Amino acid sequence: xxxxxxxxxxxxxxxxxxxxxxxxxxxxxxxxxxxxxxxxxxxxxxxxxxxxxxxxxxxxxxxxxxxxxxxxxxxxxxxxxxxxxxxxxxxxxxxxxxxxxxxxxxxxxxxxxxxxxxxxxxxxxxxxxxxxxxxxxxxxxxxxxxxxxxxxxxxxxxxxxxxxxxxxxxxxxxxxxxxxxxxxxxxxxxxxxxxxxxxxxxxxxxxxxxxxxxxxxxxxxxxxxxxxxxxxxxxxxxxxxxxxxxxxxxxxxxxxxxxxxxxxxxxxxxxxxxxxxxxxxxxxxxxxxxxxxxxxxxxxxxxxxxxxxxxxxxxxxxxxxxxxxxxxxxxxxxxxxxxxxxxxxxxxxxxxxxxxxxxxxxxxxxxxxxxxxxxxxxxxxxxxxxxxxxxxxxxxxxxxxxxxxxxxxxxxxxxxxxxxxxxxxxxxxxxxxxxxxxxxxxxxxxxxxxxxxxxxxxxxxxxxxxxxxxxxxxxxxxxxxxxxxxxxxxxxxxxxxxxxxxxxxxxxxxxxxxxxxxxxxxxxxxxxxxxxxxxxxxxxxxxxxxxxxxxxxxxxxxxxxxxxxxxxxxxxxxxxxxxxxxxxxxxxxxxxxxxxxxxx
Amino acid sequence: xxxxxxxxxxxxxxxxxxxxxxxxxxxxxxxxxxxxxxxxxxxxxxxxxxxxxxxxxxxxxxxxxxxxxxxxxxxxxxxxxxxxxxxxxxxxxxxxxxxxxxxxxxxxxxxxxxxxxxxxxxxxxxxxxxxxxxxxxxxxxxxxxxxxxxxxxxxxxxxxxxxxxxxxxxxxxxxxxxxxxxxxxxxxxxxxxxxxxxxxxxxxxxxxxxxxxxxxxxxxxxxxxxxxxxxxxxxxxxxxxxxxxxx
Numbered sequence: 001x002x003x004x005x006x007x008x009x010x011x012x013x014x015x016x017x018x019x020x021x022x023x024x025x026x027x028x029x030x031x032x033x034x035x036x037x038x039x040x041x042x043x044x045x046x047x048x049x050x051x052x053x054x055x056x057x058x059x060x061x062x063x064x065x066x067x068x069x070x071x072x073x074x075x076x077x078x079x080x081x082x083x084x085x086x087x088x089x090x091x092x093x094x095x096x097x098x099x100x101x102x103x104x105x106x107x108x109x110x111x112x113x114x115x116x117x118x119x120x121x122x123x124x125x126x127x128x129x130x131x132x133x134x135x136x137x138x139x140x141x142x143x144x145x146x147x148x149x150x151x152x153x154x155x156x157x158x159x160x161x162x163x164x165x166x167x168x169x170x171x172x173x174x175x176x177x178x179x180x181x182x183x184x185x186x187x188x189x190x191x192x193x194x195x196x197x198x199x200x201x202x203x204x205x206x207x208x209x210x211x212x213x214x215x216x217x218x219x220x221x222x223x224x225x226x227x228x229x230x231x232x233x234x235x236x237x238x239x240x241x242x243x244x245x246x247x248x249x250x251x252x253x254x255x256x257x258x259x260x261x262x263x264x265x266x267x268x269x270x271x272x273x274x275x276x277x278x279x280x281x282x283x284x285x286x287x288x289x290x291x292x293x294x295x296x297x298x299x300x301x302x303x304x305x306x307x308x309x310x311x312x313x314x315x316x317x318x319x320x321x322x323x324x325x326x327x328x329x330x331x332x333x334x335x336x337x338x339x340x341x342x343x344x345x346x347x348x349x350x351x352x353x354x355x356x357x358x359x360x361x362x363x364x365x366x367x368x369x370x371x372x373x374x375x376x377x378x379x380x381x382x383x384x385x386x387x388x389x390x391x392x393x394x395x396x397x398x399x400x401x402x403x404x405x406x407x408x409x410x411x412x413x414x415x416x417x418x419x420x421x422x423x424x425x426x427x428x429x430x431x432x433x434x435x436x437x438x439x440x441x442x443x444x445x446x447x448x449x450x451x452x453x454x455x456x457x458x459x460x461x462x463x464x465x466x467x468x469x470x471x472x473x474x475x476x477x478x479x480x481x482x483x484x485x486x487x488x489x490x491x492x493x494x495x496x497x498x499x500x501x502x503x504x505x506x507x508x509x510x511x512x513x514x515x516x517x518x519x520x521x522x523x524x525x526x527x528x529x530x531x532x533x534x535x536x537x538x539x540x541x542x543x544x545x546x547x548x549x550x551x552x553x554x555x556x557x558x559x560x561x562x563x564x565x566x567x568x569x570x571x572x573x574x575x576x577x578x579x580x581x582x583x584x585x586x587x588x589x590x591x592x593x594x595x596x597x598x599x600x
Numbered sequence: 601x602x603x604x605x606x607x608x609x610x611x612x613x614x615x616x617x618x619x620x621x622x623x624x625x626x627x628x629x630x631x632x633x634x635x636x637x638x639x640x641x642x643x644x645x646x647x648x649x650x651x652x653x654x655x656x657x658x659x660x661x662x663x664x665x666x667x668x669x670x671x672x673x674x675x676x677x678x679x680x681x682x683x684x685x686x687x688x689x690x691x692x693x694x695x696x697x698x699x700x701x702x703x704x705x706x707x708x709x710x711x712x713x714x715x716x717x718x719x720x721x722x723x724x725x726x727x728x729x730x731x732x733x734x735x736x737x738x739x740x741x742x743x744x745x746x747x748x749x750x751x752x753x754x755x756x757x758x759x760x761x762x763x764x765x766x767x768x769x770x771x772x773x774x775x776x777x778x779x780x781x782x783x784x785x786x787x788x789x790x791x792x793x794x795x796x797x798x799x800x801x802x803x804x805x806x807x808x809x810x811x812x813x814x815x816x817x818x819x820x821x822x823x824x825x826x827x828x829x830x831x832x833x834x835x836x837x838x839x840x841x842x843x844x845x846x847x
Binding site for chain 1: 609610611612613614615618619620621622623624625626627628629630631656659660663664667697700701704705707708709710
């Protein structure tokens with residue numbers, strides 16, 4: 001398609017001339033040119049121009065020039081123990097701070113280790129900028145030491161990625177990557193930086209690059225479409241709000257809450273949407289989907305007008321599409337036009353920013369829908385299908401009880417991060433979320449091990465924002481925590497005040513639950529009775545470690561752990577046979593959620 | 601509180617005891633009208649994307665298509681009259697929602713300037729090279745003439761011909777050659793433009809110098825020699841007859 005091979009070679013040659021490897025001629029050349037900057041310095045200036053204050057990463061050969069330039073910057077670099085942790089930490093930092101997190105890695109294994117974290121950010125539409133080192137351009141494509149096709153590997157999991165082949169462009173490209181990661185629907189971007197390019201000197205002064213021109217989508221939806229949707233809401237007898245992660249990302253939680261309250265419309269959320277609507281409000285039905293509440297799923301199944309905002313109708317939310325909100329006219333608000341009618345047909349598509357469109361809708365709806373008996377029905381479902389758990393004194397500790405106890409011991413604005421598995425679902429179910437950006441989890445990708453690095457990112461975001469008093473608690477499973485436990489060393493080194501609550505059931509619990517339900521109880525490879533003693537392991541890392549087996553020790557131990565200034569790990573040994581209910585079997589009907597294994 | 605183990609699970613009515621709506625959605629997520637129950641059937645659509653002519657753009661587009669499992673019939677690519685632009689033409693067989701998704705997803709790629717299904721009538725062509733056994737050269741030549749093809753190479757054992765046309769015409773020609781024994785085939789896939797003044801992709805415009813040269817028949821003084829030369833070469837290539845002289 002292009003003569004790129006030739007141009008690449010020409011560029012390589014010109015870059016080689018300006019390489020900073022010890023060469024007397026290079027020094028001569030530098031004295032002749034006016035004061036410029038290296039590509040690496042341009043990278044750092046671009047980060048500063050984007051108001052980056054914290055970056056997470058791991059050093060390595062190909063990224064060394066960037067780290068060298070970073071040494072002269074005021075940007076705080078947090079060295080992680082593994083690049084996956086760097087990407088997760090940057091992701092969580094971005095979720096909590098509301099601006100893109102930044103992670104750095106070297107070429108080859110460094111870049112591939114970022115992949116899980118980048119994919120996670122992509123699935124959850126989180127703004128993230130990844131900077132990867134690359135082998136010098138003259139080696140690219142030659143299977144050089146620590147080379148991978150990072151741009152090729154990350155193409156399907158980034159909003160956009162860039163291979164920089166000229167030092168002159170570097171600042172503008174990094175600036176563009178920042179802008180693009182946040183504009184419209186957020187997502188990760190990646191900039192691949194060959195070593196010779198970051199080492200090369202340019203005539204671009206080490207100044208702040210001009211902000212790139214990235215086309216922003218319209219914030220407001222088509223007025224005629226808004227009017228049509230407003231008429232549908234006015235006429236609805238069983239209206240229901242469904243707030244997704246897009247509501248949180250758009251900073252639209254207040255507007256969304258006001259909208260539902262103004263018209264008395266019951267509100268449910270998706271799992272990423274937790275915190276977008278206060279769960280202690282009488283209109284709240286908590287979250288819907290596979291492990292959502294029975295009443296949320298009943299409401300979704302019976303609504304005649306679903307006002308869905310900032311959700312992509314993931315299959316974990318919808319269950320089988322054929323039975324999803326089958327009576328509902330769907331009003332779908334989304335910033336990304338490609339989400340409209342992707343999974344569920346939108347009768348009223350409203351493309352725009354969640355906050356702006358909800359304001360438009362609120363202004364357009366003239367009378368509240370006649371939903372008195374619908375609200376009563378929703379309240380009755382709350383009575384009929386309570387979210388609860390059985391607990392007896394002689395039995396093992398119940399994980400749900402632990403979640404409630406930690407919720408009790410912390411403030412409303414505490415941040416909850418989780419790994420992936422049963423513990424994640426219990427945290428989602430039994431924690432009462434009232435504030436946006438307090439729930440940080442791996443939703444779309446379901447990446448085990450997300451919780452601990454995410455807690456580190458969240459802690460740093462709070463500390464940077466001058467909110468050291470807000471708690472960061474991390475719920476992890478035993479199997480999930482083992483995947484990224486090396487990040488504990490980072491929390492210890494940086495003395496980060498995070499409390500890790502391990503809901504240790506010595507199983508990959510969610511797999512065990514499915515094996516019991518669908519594989520005749522064959523627990524192949526799901527028993528983890530070999531997990532380490534997390535309390536003593538935490539102490540070995542230099543953190544505080546606790547172990548809890550009895551219910552009476554739960555509250556005092558949580559108090560002690562929260563009171564410790566620094567990382568602490570509580571190893572809660574919980575009932576290994578406890579299961580997550582309600583449950584909508586994969587592909588099943590939301591309204592047919594199971595309340596026990598007998599229903600599956 | 602009892603010491604007995606309570607059966608696992610939550611209180612509430614069993615699924616069979618709950619009221620369930622009878623309505624349904626199709627796999628495309630469209631509510632099924634209880635009166636007219638109809639789903640979507642796949643149809644052929646020609647989707648044209650105007651893209652930045654840069655390395656990696658074809659990989660981005662083809663990666664997007666393959667990852668999303670769109671049922672693609674063909675994909676062609678080449679430069680346009682505007683420097684730095686290329687056109688990617690795909691023929692897909694999908695349901696209406698699938699075609700809509702493809703267009704929307706294409707537009708999300710930053711290298712894609714504009715993308716759309718070609719509205720109204722399309723002019724579409726495909727080129728094929730067919731190598732057949734040369735045992736009966738006269739008969740082969742007759743078929744080639746019948747389909748307005750051209751013989752590119754005639755050796756003692758094989759004859760290679762070139763044909764252009766729409767897909768059905770090419771299928772028919774290949775069928776006709778089959779009795780001689782087809783050794784090899786190379787097909788380009790469909791490429792297409794919208795008929796008349798309708799732009800092929802939404803909002804698409806030709807390069808300014810191209811407009812002047814075509815309408816006035818005289819070169820624009822403001823243009824540099826190099827850009828005009830490039831345009832001339834491409835317009836020769838586009839009319840289909842000057843291929844041999846430009847290459």
